[in-house]
Amino acid sequence: MTDERTGMPDSTAVRTALWRAMHVEVDSPPHVFEDEIGLRLAAPGGDWRRRPDMDPQATRGFRAGIVARARFIEDLVVEQADRGVTQYVVLGAGLDTFAQRRTEIASRIHVFEIDQPGTQAWKRRRLTELGYGVPDRLHLVPVDLEASESWLERLAAAGFDSGQPAVIVSTGVTMYLTREATAATLRQIATLAPGSTLAMTFLLPVDLLDEADRPGLRASKDGARASGTPFISFYAPQDMLSLAREAGFTDVRHVPGATLAERYFADRADGLRPSSGEDLLLATT
Numbered sequence: 001m002t003d004e005r006t007g008m009p010d011s012t013a014v015r016t017a018l019w020r021a022m023h024v025e026v027d028s029p030p031h032v033f034e035d036e037i038g039l040r041l042a043a044p045g046g047d048w049r050r051r052p053d054m055d056p057q058a059t060r061g062f063r064a065g066i067v068a069r070a071r072f073i074e075d076l077v078v079e080q081a082d083r084g085v086t087q088y089v090v091l092g093a094g095l096d097t098f099a100q101r102r103t104e105i106a107s108r109i110h111v112f113e114i115d116q117p118g119t120q121a122w123k124r125r126r127l128t129e130l131g132y133g134v135p136d137r138l139h140l141v142p143v144d145l146e147a148s149e150s151w152l153e154r155l156a157a158a159g160f161d162s163g164q165p166a167v168i169v170s171t172g173v174t175m176y177l178t179r180e181a182t183a184a185t186l187r188q189i190a191t192l193a194p195g196s197t198l199a200m201t202f203l204l205p206v207d208l209l210d211e212a213d214r215p216g217l218r219a220s221k222d223g224a225r226a227s228g229t230p231f232i233s234f235y236a237p238q239d240m241l242s243l244a245r246e247a248g249f250t251d252v253r254h255v256p257g258a259t260l261a262e263r264y265f266a267d268r269a270d271g272l273r274p275s276s277g278e279d280l281l282l283a284t285t
Helices: 011-026 037-042 060-082 117-129 151-157 179-190 211-226 237-247 257-265
Strands: 087-091 110-115 138-142 167-170 197-203 251-255 278-284
Touching (some): 011 037, 037 117, 060 087, 060 197, 060 278, 110 117, 117 138, 179 197, 179 237, 197 237, 237 251
Parallel strands (some): 167 197
Antiparallel strands (some): 197 278
């Protein structure tokens, strides 16, 4: 989604970038994920740390969840690249900075970032202004999803090879889409070359969250509704797995947020851990 006046990614994408930077600034090492380039892209002004949604203590569980999923995705991309996969597709890329941070990996794969035309024009301009530029292997693919433009067709026009496997990632998107829209996206991805891998996040219904995290989800829902981008879809894990199987995936797995917490946050002296509420679908063609 895009701010129609400026082309800048919406507040959710900016908040994600700022939380990733805040993890480096306020949380103790070892850092699960290091990304301050998104902050540079957003250029939110010197008072951004005083925003209510940047309160270091109140948002620590959400911040941890954001960096946990980012680390999981990045580990997956690196693993697949080492296996010879050379295409990485980010649906709803926003302020993603993989190509700028992981230059060694990005130099041997093609990164396709899909987002609204205004966002992509804004990002291209910001990358140029900051001196990163847009190298040949980074493809900023503008797709007007609101006009039902086919993202697969635009992807092919940008040089994507549907005959070769790819990693496709969608994070922080499914809660804004109807079940039917997510099912359609899954069916499209399931047609990609054998050996392709999808990682997609989804929000759990409130009754499946830890009791302590339920007020946070309710507050997030209220905030999303107030900003004009309401959460409309929640999935129990088995529902999401069924949706992926019906779409045609041959192998589907549920990755609980608790698994990421154990993998990346075990034995931390500061007790930082992700809030419950967001899990992942991992599926292969």
